[in-house]
Amino acid sequence: MFVVLLLALGLGSGCWAQAPAPKIQVLAIGFDHLSQLYTKQAAQSDVFSPKKQAELAQLRTRLAKFKPDLILVEAEPQ
Structure with a gap:
């Protein structure tokens, strides 16, 4: 009886899984290198x-x- 109770609790524990984490947002920006300031060229x-x-x-x-x-x-x- 004890083994059956442990199995029932163990199999049922998957029902209490955590909700999936929310997706994160990533913003990637690319631009000129600011070290290349104004030159005539x-x-x-x-x-x-x-x-x-x-x-x-x-x-x-x-x-x-x-x-x-x-x-x-x-x-x-x-």
């Missing part, structure tokens, strides 16, 4: 131009809306 990389400033403002707005818990930044080793 690459004027399109001028982060101080009105166009690039508008793009950075849009990025800040989207990041604020997403409310990330963590931001990772790639940096070259020194």
